[in-house]
Amino acid sequence: MTSLRLDRVSLGFGHGDGVHDVTMSVAAGEIVALVGLNGAGKSTLMRLALGMLRPARGTVHVLGAPLATAPARSWARVGALVEVPLAYPELTTRENLHLAALLHHADPGCVDEALDQWQLRPVADRRFRRLSLGTRQRVGLAAALQHRPDLVVLDEPSNALDPASVILLREHLTRRAADGAAVLVSSHHLDEVARTAGRTLLMNRGRLIGELATDGPDVERAFFDRIHDDDRRAGVGTAAR
Amino acid sequence: MNAALRAEATKLRRSPVGLIATVALVGGTIAVLGGITAAVAGGDPAMIAKAGPAAALDWTGLLSGAGQVTAAAGMLGCGTVLAWLFAREFTDGTIVGLFALPVTRGRIALAKLAVYACWVALVGVALTSGLLALGLALGYGAPDRAVWAGLARLCVLVLLTGAVTTPVALAATAARSLLAGVGCTVGLVVVAQVGALAGAGGWMPLAAPALWAASGGTAVTTPQLALAVAVGAAAAAAAWWTWSRLTCRR
DSSP, X not given: OEEEEEEEEEEEOSTTOEEEEEEEEEETTOEEEEEOOTTSSHHHHHHHHTXXXXXXXXXXXXXXXXXXXXXXXXXXXXXXEESSOSOOTTSBHHHHHHHHHHHTTOOTTHHHHHHHHTTOGGGTTSBGGGSOHHHHHHHHHHHHHTTOOSEEEEESTTTTOOHHHHHHHHHHHHHHHHTTOXXXXXXXXXXXXXXXXXXXXXXXXXXXXXXXXOSSSOHHHHHHHHHHHHHHHHTOOTTTO | OHHHHHHHHHHHHHOHHHHHHHIIIIIHXXXXXXXXXXXXXXXXXXXXXXXXXXXXXXHHHHHHHHHHHHHHHHHHHHHHXXXXXXXXXXXXXXXXXXXXXXXXXXHHHHHXXXXXXHHHXXXXXXXXXXXXXXXXXXXXXXXXXXXXXXXXHHHHHHHHHHHHXXXXXXXXXXHTXXXXXXXXXXXXXXXXXXXXXXXXXXXXXXXXXXXXXXXXXXXXXXXXXXXXXXXXXXXXXXXXXXXXXXXXXX
């Protein structure tokens, strides 16, 4: 079953920025990674998928329903983290997770489990503003995933995470996918993507330019070859961008 | 709606903004009135001249002073809290986390307005109670019917001030900026003061609550007060509509 589908979605911001004619899907139980250079349109694509932006053309379907008419309650099955965690500086870790559970219409009992799963118990009663950057990111991930969503959308979730937390994230995403969730994740860490994702979509200048094979000996070289090749065809210098 | 209400109430209850604004409005007003009373009782001629009707050392003087202080300080306090409630999601970046939720942004905006209304009511009751305690402590005796009416008017003045300040929510949302919300608050205070000085009277919604309270309810008609409430309701509806239609471009 397809959990997330974008059909010929476009949204321009002027100067060629935005996303153009993007078609993609993520099936239940699948982890799909989105890779590309800064400004390639990954975050915009995710914002379109989550209803933060409305496409100028094309349609977005989330969990089988068109975004424009999807009932609000269907978002209870979605977990997302885009740029900034849903967490407030004046609240403690535990209070922030309670608030996230409330807003996802989830059982508040999931908070205790999340504190253990994301190794946040030692900072459970510490205010968010007093946490390190990496711990804040873990709180954000816990807030996005504690209600066991069927669709997970994470924009560069390994930002600021230490190696142990990256493994924690990888295990969590793998477990969610094994339980039937569809996972879309963007990342700059190609080696991490290679370990986690079943499929890796390559994005350049607002367009999906195909899949990147991550099982080769040099994923980084393959990545840049594809980007340069696409830029050359478009008559654009990568360094100039 | 319940989830959004609980979330917004938690945020305001735990924030220093809510606490400081409450203490400043209630404690600050009582302290200022206590100071004025002490200066007048001490025979300070400059203070007696400046205080005008508030220089009377009785319930009438105390209520008159409370009305003057509350009209301006109330709008500043209410505007600051309202600007923070709405703009903080943009300045803290948490607005992106308020998408893709079963609780819609429209409901979140309504919850913010409801929590704000409850906070204004709380301040109104606390300020009125504090003023009653101050008057009793100053030995003005048990309030008679006219004094009770004056205390009730002061409480309603706080509520009406809270209502006419709601355009701040719209400004903070439209500009996605806390400073814009605070700037709008200052602008409302200026417009209210200038309107009152220019003699705009009760048809000036921003000034009508203060004129109504200061005149003992005689200088402003019910339709004029209703207009002030309608302006607040229209601004609240506009803020809700804007939140319902929000998008989140980087």
